[in-house]
Amino acid sequence: MQGDEEIYQVSQLYPYKLAPYPLTVEPSTENLPESLGPHDVVTRVHAVSLNFRDVAVLQEGRYPGGQIAGGIPASDCAAEVVAVGSEVKLEGGDRVSVQFNLTNLTGRERDGGLMALGGDAEGVLAEYLVFEEKCLVKLPGQLTWEEASTIACAGMTAWTSLNRLKDLQEGSFALISMFGHLICIAAGIKPIITSSSNEKIEQIKKLSPEVEGINYKEHKDVAEEVLRLAGGTGVDYVINNIGSSSIPNNIKALRKKFGTVSLVGFLGGHLGDAPRDIFLQLLFKAAKIQGIAVGSEVEFEELNQFLEDKKFTFDNAPAAFDYLISGKHTGKVGITF
Numbered sequence: 001m002q003g004d005e006e007i008y009q010v011s012q013l014y015p016y017k018l019a020p021y022p023l024t025v026e027p028s029t030e031n032l033p034e035s036l037g038p039h040d041v042v043t044r045v046h047a048v049s050l051n052f053r054d055v056a057v058l059q060e061g062r063y064p065g066g067q068i069a070g071g072i073p074a075s076d077c078a079a080e081v082v083a084v085g086s087e088v089k090l091e092g093g094d095r096v097s098v099q100f101n102l103t104n105l106t107g108r109e110r111d112g113g114l115m116a117l118g119g120d121a122e123g124v125l126a127e128y129l130v131f132e133e134k135c136l137v138k139l140p141g142q143l144t145w146e147e148a149s150t151i152a153c154a155g156m157t158a159w160t161s162l163n164r165l166k167d168l169q170e171g172s173f174a175l176i177s178m179f180g181h182l183i184c185i186a187a188g189i190k191p192i193i194t195s196s197s198n199e200k201i202e203q204i205k206k207l208s209p210e211v212e213g214i215n216y217k218e219h220k221d222v223a224e225e226v227l228r229l230a231g232g233t234g235v236d237y238v239i240n241n242i243g244s245s246s247i248p249n250n251i252k253a254l255r256k257k258f259g260t261v262s263l264v265g266f267l268g269g270h271l272g273d274a275p276r277d278i279f280l281q282l283l284f285k286a287a288k289i290q291g292i293a294v295g296s297e298v299e300f301e302e303l304n305q306f307l308e309d310k311k312f313t314f315d316n317a318p319a320a321f322d323y324l325i326s327g328k329h330t331g332k333v334g335i336t337f
């Protein structure tokens with residue numbers, strides 16, 4: 001091992017208990033490898049953030065993806081490099097996360113399938129992790145460990161669902177749930193969030209005057225309310241957390257041309273008999289429906305670059321003030337010396 005001289009022998013972790021359902025996570029201890037392969041990196045995990053998926057896997061039949069029996073849960077973490085194999089370029093102290101789908105590094109592996117952390121690959125809820133360097137992504141410097149731990153799955157899903165902000169047009173709207181609104185605010189897209197809690201909506205609206213909210217329990221036809229909030233135009237992006245049952249309503253909520261519905265989640269039901277003309281609307285709006293499976297490592301690096309852009313140098317400090325006054329910031333605006 002190179003790098004940190006401390007000997008890492010064991011790691012505390014939380015594998016799933018094997019049965020019965022609902023599963024629980026139980027503390028356990030595992031030995032770390034005595035020697036590292038040339039491309040291996042040992043990281044010490046500083047923060048893990050949970051997604052709905054991480055509780056869905058505990059319940060029988062709730063999670064539609066693969067799962068290792070007795071495996072380690074969770075996919076989103078922020079960690080520090082503490083030891084490296086002989087060929088590794090990362091260095092001790094580097095801040096990294098792990099790519100969610102280990103078979104989707106470049107985004108061009110067409111036959112790669114899914115090997116997702118905390119599902120059909122071991123997850124990250126452990127003190128120490130050993131991964132090959134190619135699966136690790138450097139994290140933006142200005143974020144806390146906790147903030148940085150939310151990017152791998154939650155942040156990436158929002159990023160790819162917003163088409164990585166490619167071809168972004170002025171005056172765009174997005175119908176989303178939680179994480180996506182942060183990217184929207186930073187990119188100048190007006191986010192409309194959905195929640196069953198007016199309290200949550202009010203709390204998020206405080207982040208920016210651009211945010212609108214819809215309580216989906218109070219509005220039977222969410223699309224009608226979207227059209228009202230978007231000044232009659234409709235939205236350019238829908239991030240659908242719920243499942244295919246809401247796709248007809250999503251199509252109705254889209255702008256008259258070129259919108260995208262990103263099918264992301266499975267919180268609600270599946271599509272039964274859709275009204276015949278709803279897919280005609282898809283056709284006339286020249287819109288598209290796309291499936292999202294988080295994203296590739298290359299896209300992860302791209303999102304980190306986007307997040308890094310919100311850092312200002314001391315020489316450029318006045319621009320940081322302008323940026324804060326614009327209300328586009330998503331967290332703290334940092335000035336580095």
Ligand SMILES: NC(=O)c1ccc[n+]([C@@H]2O[C@H](COP(=O)([O-])OP(=O)(O)OC[C@H]3O[C@@H](n4cnc5c(N)ncnc54)[C@H](OP(=O)(O)O)[C@@H]3O)[C@@H](O)[C@H]2O)c1
Binds near residue numbers: 050153242263266
């Ligand atoms: N395909 C992918 O790449 C990918 C990646 C990440 C997540 N997912 C999936 O996406 C879904 C959400 O995951 P998450 O971790 O973001 O969950 P989460 O943190 O629990 O957030 C879910 C959000 O959706 C809102 N919501 C729930 N039911 C809704 C409905 N019927 N209409 C409108 N909004 C509704 C919730 O609102 P309230 O709870 O406030 O009412 C909440 O704000 C899960 O199915 C997850 O597995 C998929």
